[in-house]
Amino acid sequence: FFEKNGNPISPVHDIPLFADEEKGILNMVVEIPKWTNAKLELAVAEKLNPIKQDVKGGKPRFVNNVYPYKGYIWNYGAFPQTWEDPTKVHSETGAIGDSDPLDCCEIGSEVAQCGQIKQVKPLGVLGMIDQGEMDWKVLAIDVNDPLASQINDIEDLQHLFPGLLHATFSWFRTYKVPDGKTENLFAFRGEARNREYAMDIVLESYQSWQDLVSGKIKYKFDCSNTTLDWSPMVMTIETAGKVLEGTVPGLPEMEGYNQTEQTYMEDSLEFMETPLMTVKRHAVTLQRQFPHGTNELSLLISEIGTATKCIGGHIRDHGPGPLQDLIDFAEAQMFRTLSSSGLVCVLVSSRQEKPLPVPDISCIGNYVVAYNPLVVGDCSTLSMGTIFGIYYRKSPTGKQRGDSSDVLQRTGYEQVAAGYCYYGSSTMLVYTMGFGVHTFTFDPFSGHYILNTQQLRIPKHGKIYSVSNSALSKVMSQAVHDFVKKMAESRDASGMPVHQFRYEHSLIENFHRILHYGGILMMPGPKDENLAHFLGEAAPLAFLTEQAGGRAIVASKRPVLGLSAWTLTMRVPVFIGSSIDVDELCKLMEQERGNIKSSSSGALKPQS
Secondary structure (H helix, E strand, C coil): CCCCEEEECCCCCCCEEEEEEECCEEEEEEECCCCCCCCCECCCCCCCCEEEEEEEECCEEEECCCCCEEEEEEEEEEECCCCCCCCCCCCCCEEEEECCCEEEEEEEEEEEECCCCEEEEEEEEEEEEEEEEEEEEEEEEECCCCHHHCCHHHHHHHHHHCCHHHHHHHHHHHHHHHCCCCCCEHHHHHHCHHHHHHHHHHHHHHHHHHHHCCCCCCCCCCCECCCCCCCCCCCCCHHHHHHCCCCCCCCCCCCCHHHCCCHHHHHHHHHHHCCCCHHHHHHHHHHHHHHCCCCCHHHHHHHHHHHHHHHHHHHHHHHHCCCCHHHHHHHHHHHHHHCCCCCCEEEEEECCCCCCCCCCCCCCCCEEEEEEEECCCCHHHHHHEEEEEEECCCCCCCCCCCHHHHHHEEEHHHHHEEEEEEEEECCEEEEEEECEEEEEEECCCCCCEEECCCCCCCCCCCCEEEEEHHHHHCCHHHHHHHHHHHHHEECCCCCCCCEEEECCCCCCHHHHHHHHHEEEEEEECCCCHHHHHHHHHHHHHHHHHHHCCCEEEECCCCEEHHHCCCCCCCEECCEEEEEEHHHHHHHHHHHHHHHHHHHHHHHCCCCC
């Protein structure tokens, strides 16, 4: 509850809207301080309208974090003596009011306190439409903020706070999605209106509040107050004091977000444990939990799944056959499926030296897919697979097709998704969108990839080491030789080998084994057949490995994902697998590097 000079008041009705009407300075009641998650709000249905934490299902409510932010990204509150009238339709938006005070997002640098009254200068307004109701969001700045004198309108905000308008729009659009609700809509295509328009909205809501408190409009909104003598709902100080009797003074404790809710991933993915969770449904549902973005990425994952089903079926039907025929089919199938999806702007195949442009007859999307259409080993059909990595386009979105600039000079960290399909005794699809690694098995009866393992974790230490003996004989690094020797010679107490050498002439089969059972896969070079194509192999597999808790390096401590391709055909050495095993190899590489530096510095010393 609020008090003034020791007397109870309503923060909605008894605090004046204008702090300085001539200068357009308004009072704002802070409900939720910046960077906090507790859903505190003015209780408009209760007498004297105290601030309370919203409760749903008997539990206090908290807003979900909207990546990459923590809680509310401004000091959030409301203007007193305002009301968004649900009995009127706004002439420009066609939506009715939401029956709440007008909301305010205060963008100043200070983290406010709940219940604080700030004097703010409106800058603009965003027209959010929540379930068909108009829910205006006025952007304002504390008049005491160091930058307040430099910001007077929405254009100034764009210059001094670049990115804040877009962040505000994105936050309000998606913050309810993790609760299973749809994205909010916006008037004016999501563009914020200027200060003049914002003040018009303020004055409209002020007039609506006057109609409400005077009794001209009857609605379920408690108008009890202690200072408005002209209002039929005014009460004496003594009556107001009785309202407070039996209540607990103060506000609910603002507990931390993580102390009151379940782990985010556990809560959001719990319902996925149901049978027949297809890869399409899984990707769509997962992306909704992390709301920045649309379903386009999920649909692209599904399209890749469709292409791999066709490739897998062709391999089963045609047996080992001529490998080049299988490769050609896989190449054509990936291109046809993805280029016609309307989701990509350019494709990059590890088997082509130039990017594959999307045909003119196809719609242009916003993603780039780099892939190896068919990883082949020996003549066995049990050692084939398709690998893919997905990036968001770098060139401007629109009707223009992408080109090599959309993938060159971009680090592996910029991937938004990656995965592979393994055509073994059963066909498996493994993918990540940056929130863990998930595996699916193809069900020939339903024709779908069905969820097999969720949140796959690679063991921190494994017994398998995998490297080509022909490559090892040509490797110059003594650290790699020492590491392999140590693996081969290590014994347990009973004299049995601790580690197991497993190597097939197929990158996909070796990696699939390491990902599930742990250990380390080494592709040390120096020839191309013992190096990994960066865009279509190394970067996607490194992304998967790190998402599963492992490591992927090119040399010493340098991660694969830290590299960027300077050509479409760039190939790199890769050491990938369990974190402890890769760390052990790193130490040997560091020692070797130190020895080389010492010998070099000694050779440069002048002779006495």
